[in-house]
Amino acid sequence: MSVRTNLASLADLDNQLSVLSVALPTGLPSRRRRLAHLHALTSRLKDSTVPLGVALLTTATGALLPRRLLEAQANFLCHRATAVVTNVPGPVHRRRFAGHPIEGIAVLVPAVSSIGMVLSTFTYGEVMSVGLVLDEGIPCRADEVLEAFAREFEKYEALAAEASREKVGGPL
Known part of the structure; x- marks a missing residue:
């Protein structure tokens, strides 16, 4: 999750990220409800101090802990995730x-520990690139x-367009 304070800092081409774990709402019956739930959850997280706190803690531990403990910490976290999805x-x-x-710009997707799938999207200009790494299993x-x-x-784009039309009271 980005911890940039405003999108104007996108001009700097730097990463200011925090790693957070969220459960996907796979039990909800419709795409619309899954999207709304996930959007609400990530919006609440983005508006909180949690991402920045995790980023600061990660930076501090990265600077202070010996490499062996950092690797153990990374393994601990990676063994609790089945997939990583980034945008x-x-x-x-x-x-x-x-x-x-x-x-x-090429999208480089790191294969991480025992995580079975890593999917990353990256936008540049008006183009979205997708990178994918799958475990051989x-x-x-x-x-x-x-x-x-x-x-x-494509289905989520249609839902977003529909929601946008509903917000402004008619077609865009």
Whole structure:
């Protein structure tokens, strides 16, 4: 979860992240209710001091603890998660490097300990890139997961557009 205090800091191209664990509401019967529940939960967390506190604690322990204890801490946390899903907002405006426009940015997704799946989205300009790492024990192929993600994403985009129209009282 980002701990940036405002989106204007996106121009700095730095990560200011905190790791939080949330349970996915898989027991709720509809996409709309799952999305609303998850949005409300993460919004409450973002508006609290918890993400910043976790980020500060992680930074402090990273600087103070010996490597062996940090590895034990990471293993402890990783053995309590089955998947990691991230969405990282990148720069809204395209950047230049050595005078040349940067056309795209590769999404690097770290494979972490015994976590079976890591999915990361990254936006750059108006393009969203998706990176995926699957453990070899997962009984499906990466292209199947990405196709399913794309189908679900389209459905959630439609829900978001509908909610936006309802808020303003008509079509956009």
